[in-house]
């Protein structure tokens with residue numbers, strides 16, 4: 001028996017892995033100490049747990065533990081990276097280059113900085129959701145401070161050419177900030193190979209708990225300096241004040257350790273589930289298309305546009321939502337009625353964007369759930385066709 005509704009929205013959030021939860025539990029009760037308490041064992045135990053987690057996270061992204069700072073999540077890390085850089089260097093270098101398909105956290109932070117005097121350039125993307133490296137190169141001036149480009153898109157799974165972006169940033173002496181929230185644990189992220197100087201990540205997209213995230217700040221060549229955005233007790237070397245969320249940090253570390261142990265077999269089986277879903281749905285819905293199909297994509301994500309089939313607007317999503325948990329794109333903006341800014345930037349019409357649905361599979365997805373989802377899509381299509389005939 002499968003549990004209903006079937007969860008195919010892993011890009012919005014993931015359940016905690018049971019091993020992660022198990023590791024966290026003692027830190028709510030027995031090991032409740034404050035990592036900043038230097039004078040007794042309660043503090044030492046917490047501090048020890050934090051430093052282990054820092055190592056686990058650093059190891060997954062090929063960084064040094066001292067380059068990881070804890071925050072409340074990726075949104076905070078994005079804010080801290082961009083506002084922190086701008087406050088540190090913005091008087092001389094006030095130009096930021098980003099992309100129109102970024103997560104709202106990046107776009108809204110840029111908008112905020114614009115009000116403070118920053119100049120923001122928004123790169124366009126092609127029909128597959130990819131940026132143009134020549135366009136990026138041509139936008140750089142001696143005022144440019146940072147290139148802010150996400151690793152993998154949350155709505156489409158499209159992976160940007162981060163290594164090439166990193167090379168351009170290095171050559172032109174700029175910082176490269178990447179929101180790698182969706183990439184972490186799904187593709188191998190290596191801050192050195194990829195030339196990333198600042199990076200935002202979190203735990204809850206990676207089978208860890210919500211409300212905990214991190215920022216990577218490169219220490220050497222170049223050494224990244226940012227202005228803290230939270231004043232207080234000077235935790236995290238003054239970069240982010242506030243008592244550390246020990247259970248969250250422990251869970252984040254364990255989640256990264258588990259992600260690091262993922263082998264090609266697990267990645268392949270995720271891809272197989274996604275591909276089965278994709279081809280099953282395309283077989284049923286003639287005219288449906290995959291957004292970002294020809295770009296490098298995360299192997300768990302499928303963003304399907306039903307507008308070529310008989311589906312109008314968001315009829316598919318609302319009809320499907322009783323049995324299959326999917327999303328119209330980003331969970332963060334799905335409260336708004338606007339069509340996805342990501343799909344619009346890829347050239348879709350409003351109608352096509354409304355008729356697109358993001359399916360994302362994960363560690364606990366299995367074949368019967370996929371087949372059930374395909375069957376449900378079939379039923380919805382049949383229902384919608386009937387309505388149109390009558």
Ligand SMILES: *Cc1c(COP(=O)(O)O)cnc(C)c1O
Nearest residue numbers: 073074075103154179181182202
């Ligand atoms: C989920 C997500 C965020 C926000 O992360 P929180 O930890 O929930 O603040 C930022 N960027 C991307 C790409 C995401 O997918």
